[in-house]
């Protein structure tokens with residue numbers, strides 16, 4: 001082993017230009033592989049974050065739209081089952097807001113104001129969270145369109161059995177960056193919502209979970225565990241199947257590109273090593289005459305592959321990280337935020353190193369076999 | 384006297400479709416600690432015979448017995464082991480490894496065994512380099528030495544594992560007459576001092592005359608086998 005490693009190193013150093021070029025080739029391949037895998041993964045995470053970052057992953061309602069009375073049990077169960085990162089107890093329904101002579105149709109939603117999945121604190125652009133009864137916040141677009149501001153009182157009109165007349169004070173304005181929500185949602189706390197709708201339980205529970213791609217499993221579990229209580233469970237994946245199949249296609253093409261790049265690199269390594277075996281056939285012949293075993297001979301070239309792969313991977317990862325840094329620094333929006341927020345982890349470095357080293361070692365197998373077969377007599381005879 | 388090499392009924396036929404027989408039923412015994420030369424015309428089969436003796440090539444039929452071990456049924460690994468322990472090779476083209484220094488080349492038969500390098504081995508390498516008069520250039524890469532220096536390094540290398548037999552195929556074929564004499568005298572001294580058996584192919588009649596025994600090969604057969612009393 002030691003002898004083979006040393007000889008491999010000497011052989012590589014004896015033709016520095018050739019070694020440098022192939023290491024560079026491996027490095028370029030690895031850097032592309034690293035760059036593409038991080039970029040595509042980040043693009044997908046960004047897209048998912050944009051799509052479901054501020055919306056529930058699992059939603060529990062009552063079959064016919066009534067109250068979910070056992071909501072505490074459902075929350076406890078789900079917390080035990082899944083890694084719940086946030087949840088909301090929601091009481092929602094349609095209402096009209098009376099503005100001058102207009103009746104504006106809105107969705108009144110009572111939610112857990114403090115630690116809601118909607119991150120209300122960050123979404124409020126003026127005013128405060130509605131903490132007391134008969135306090136609400138309205139969306140930016142709604143406020144602008146009807147000229148309603150913080151401190152104003154608004155009148156609501158609802159129908160439940162008969163006409164319901166309610167009123168509340170606007171304590172703040174939110175911006176969800178989605179125009180539909182900004183113009184139709186009116187948010188409040190659950191006490192106000194209970195009072196408005198004349199109920200004593202919420203009608204919806206919304207969960208955000210950590211491992212979002214298992215939402216269907218958790219959803220099924222909740223469904224079967226509470227099957228006799230008439231609840232309905234939905235999850236984000238079934239509602240976003242188009243997005244998911246798009247992402248899946250993207251993942252496959254990303255992996256295809258990575259595989260082709262690595263195959264090209266591997267072929268490069270293999271051909272260089274085959275040439276090296278020819279270049280070093282004299283040395284191999286004389287070593288075999290001295291008693292070097294065929295297995296040891298192959299190890300020399302496997303080590304050459306390993307060394308090339310190792311240095312190629314190290315340099316390639318450095319180049320790849322430089323590319324990623326360049327991308328996140330120079331590919332920015334006018335407000336200097338990166339176009340694609342990159343998610344980088346050691347995982348990528350480990351994968352790229354393994355890919356580089358493994359592909360090099362595998363590429364070395366054919367040259368190594370060739371070197372083992374080399375007949376010393378041929379070499380000695382032909383000078 | 385003890386036989387250290389014994390060739391029995393060696394035939395060698397090259398080619399699968401067009402067969403050419405190169406060696407015909409060769410029987411040859413080489414005595415321990417002797418210095419023999421093989422001569423003969425170009426193409427007569429000298430190198431073939433030497434390579435078969437050194438287990439680098441396989442005979443079509445016949446037995447090769449080296450230091451009382453019949454090599455017939457040995458596998459490749461066992462043959463490698465045998466060569467490493469029992470045989471040293473010196474070739475016309477010096478075949479040092481240019482990626483290593485003279486000193487490392489001398490150590491090579493030991494290094495390929497993957498055993499830890501101790502002071503004992505280092506000292507032996509220095510001792511052998513000193514013996515062949517190369518102390519000054521021991522750290523030169525093999526590629527930066529003269530032909531004679533390279534051949535002397537190859538001799539030191541062949542000696543490193545202290546093999547009982549050294550096989551040499553025209554070791555002075557590529558050297559000028561001064562270097563030839565130095566290299567030959569060196570082999571002769573080693574033979575006398577350590578009792579190492581030498582079997583040397585040469586074209587140089589004057590060199591052959593200085594050996595204990597002259598074996599002439601002609602058309603793949605032993606044509607002449609002379610004990611050379613005058614050399615002693």
Ligand SMILES: Nc1ncnc2c1ncn2[C@@H]1O[C@H](COP(=O)(O)OP(=O)(O)OP(=O)(O)O)[C@@H](O)[C@H]1O
Nearest residue numbers: 397398403405423424425426427428429430431432
């Ligand atoms: N691999 C081979 N295939 C076919 N014929 C071969 C092969 N190797 C050698 N020969 C033939 O065997 C014969 C003997 O060759 P060998 O090299 O043993 O001769 P030699 O006596 O060493 O000659 P020289 O003095 O020129 O080195 C030659 O006729 C040669 O052409």
Ligand SMILES: [Mg+2]
Nearest residue numbers: 429430431552
């Ligand atoms: Mg010859």
